[in-house]
Amino acid sequence: MRRISRITVAGAATASLALALAACGGTSTDSGSESKGDKGLAIAYDVGGKGDQSFNDAAYAGLEQAKKEFGYETADVEPTDGETDADKEQRLSSLAKQGYNPVVGIGYAYASAMKNVAAKYPDTTFGIVDDATIEAKNVADLVFNEQEASYLAGVAAAKSTKTNTVGFVGGVDVPLIHKFQAGYEQGVKDTDPKVKVVSQYLTQTAEEGGFSSPDKGKTAAEGQIEKKADVVYAAAGLSGQGVIEAAAANKVWAIGVDSDQYKQEALAKYKDSILTSATKDVAKAVYSLAKSVEDGKPETGIVRGDLKSGEVGLSDSNPKFADDAELQAAIKSAKEKIISGEIKVKSS
Known part of the structure; x- marks a missing residue:
């Protein structure tokens, strides 16, 4: 009542x-x-x-x-x-x-x-x-604990790249987004030290449009793709739509954020290029x-x-992601180690 x-x-x-x-x-x-x-x-x-x-x-x-x-x-x-x-x-x-x-x-x-x-x-x-x-x-x-979901995204990126180069696009250069970057880079490196991570922030402040400019996200992703990145993870709000669009146009993988972006109606025409999303509920x-x-x-x-409560994690809506047994085994192992404390995920 x-x-x-x-x-x-x-x-x-x-x-x-x-x-x-x-x-x-x-x-x-x-x-x-x-x-x-x-x-x-x-x-x-x-x-x-x-x-x-x-x-x-x-x-x-x-x-x-x-x-x-x-x-x-x-x-x-x-x-x-x-x-x-x-x-x-x-x-x-x-x-x-x-x-x-x-x-x-x-x-x-x-x-x-x-x-x-x-x-x-x-x-x-x-x-x-x-x-x-x-x-x-x-x-x-x-x-x-966004860094925990981002770690798993890093595992997915490292297991999926064919060029040994992956990308990260952050919307605004602030501590919150540093958590996404830190977890992602750690997940990549722990999975395969040979994989290079190319990272970029769109703006220094939110007022400059880092979270609200798909055009900025698209340009940043295109630059990373030119550097051979074939998986690009965006933690950039609305700007992430531009990252996904660039990935689809260049036939590489995008990793979404916060929501399961594979299921988003507005992104339906790009969904086959969305490998997974690092979600938080x-x-x-x-x-x-x-x-x-x-x-x-x-x-x-x-x-x-956090991962233990199930309120952060990775989506598995894309069948190519869900049906990859080797990839799923790597993610499961990493998740269990994070929850047990064996893996300590960095937040900066």
């Missing part, structure tokens, strides 16, 4: 949501139970927004699951180009003021804004996805936070997903 503090009193507040958020990104809402008068999960997207076929879309899947199960009103809000921390703070404040609970920021970029807003709305549970630890009693830090993390609030026992503090 939802807590009394989450019940909205004024119907006018519902009608004003779009106006309240107009200055800080687009929004969509859906009321599954208006007679209850309460509101549930709201998410504020990271750079790239809904439709990235990756990180943000996974969060939306978690929101859809919560909406269906709990029958309440939800909201999902798009970012704006060139926005500041003040814009993010306004967005989160608007959602909390409207009575949404929990309110989740998708991406570490919300850290500063969320810390401020959480202090102003102590009765609202907030969540932030990715490494941005916020020490607050009403905030859940939904983090993942953002949908589960977002849904689980919503459920904890619904159950009256909100998650707070660090909530971590």
